Amino acid sequence: MHLTSRSWVTACLIAGIAVLGLPVAAQAATKTVSLGTTAAAQKGLQNLGADSNDFFPHGVTIHQGDSVKFVPSGFHTFDFPAKGGTVLPLLTGNGKVSGSADAAGAPFWFNGQDALGFNPALLPGLYGKKVAYDGSKRLESGLPLANKPKPILVTFKKAGSFTYYCDVHPGMKGVVTVKAKRARIPTAAQDKATLKAQVAKVISSAKAVAKTTVPANTVSVGASGASGVEAYAFFPSTLTVAAGTTVTFKMSAKSLEVHTATTGPGDPEKDPSSYLGKIAASLNSPAFDPAAVYPSDVPPAPAALSPTLHGNGFWNSGGLDNVAASPLPASNQVTFAAAGTYQFYCMIHPFMHGTVVVQ
Ligand SMILES: [Cu+2]
Incomplete structure (x- = not known):
């Protein structure tokens, strides 16, 4: 097989680019985050009677303009507050309790207290929708009250580190790190290993908790x-x-x-x-x-x-x-x-x- 010197140069350039992994064509990509445990985690946790209130993976790194597909699993939300903001409360008062009595007919002490229910701000959901986030205003998934809520696709417009929270489980949080288009980010294989390590940690934690x-x-x-x-x-x-x-x-x-x-x-x-x-x-x-x-x-x-x-x-x-x-x-x-x-x-x-x- 005969190659001209010019095609050798071309071939070497192409091979070099492939080896270096340079972003020759930085297409917008999508990574997946589970709002709650993945099937693999659930399999390991079910005989321990346990679950994990976390996002899987807990952290994800993408390029600016890429998307994250948030897949509902369990009773969780995602809440990206506007920069410097806080999460929405899960429960709010709607009037006062009245006429609540026990089985003997005696009024309960909590008549006159706030009548609690889910925060109405958490009721409209983004399930099945495609939305964008740039940090300027809150992006909140809503409660997954539908029978089989569909994933939400979020496109990240700005570079930065964005922490998000579950409104149902205060303290449950995840991070989306958005890097400039040409920055190095973890490969699919690296992401898979990160997720696997999180699942292994959760299962060993659940074994300790069982005792x-x-x-x-x-x-x-x-x-x-x-x-x-x-x-x-x-x-x-x-x-x-x-x-x-x-x-x-x-x-x-x-x-x-x-x-x-x-x-x-x-x-x-x-x-x-x-x-x-x-x-x-x-x-x-x-x-x-x-x-x-x-x-x-x-x-x-x-x-x-x-x-x-x-x-x-x-x-x-x-x-x-x-x-x-x-x-x-x-x-x-x-x-x-x-x-x-x-x-x-x-x-x-x-x-x-x-x-x-x-x-
Ligand atoms: Cu309980």
């Missing part, structure tokens, strides 16, 4: 660890105490979740028409049942729980979280005044349950 232990007369409502990991269970799953014991239900230190510890008639997971089932189901509607989010009894004095409290043995810790800025406390206490077996559920995650045996 959570708590002090005496304490129940950890959920348990959490590094990499946004949350185990959706009560620790211990069964606590045995003597009648008259006061038990503390508390959030774990790193949790980004909101949970409740609630006992009363019915299984909110298996029987949505039961007393607890109706209260839990109200959290999927625009107006929450205040009995789902407020403590059943005026804090902080522990209520005396027996099968006749509130006429039917109802007691709710109310929403608990670990966020300093939130109005919710991180723990609540109840005194077990009568022997028996008390089944507890989380009204937000009804598949979470724990038992307290009182002797």
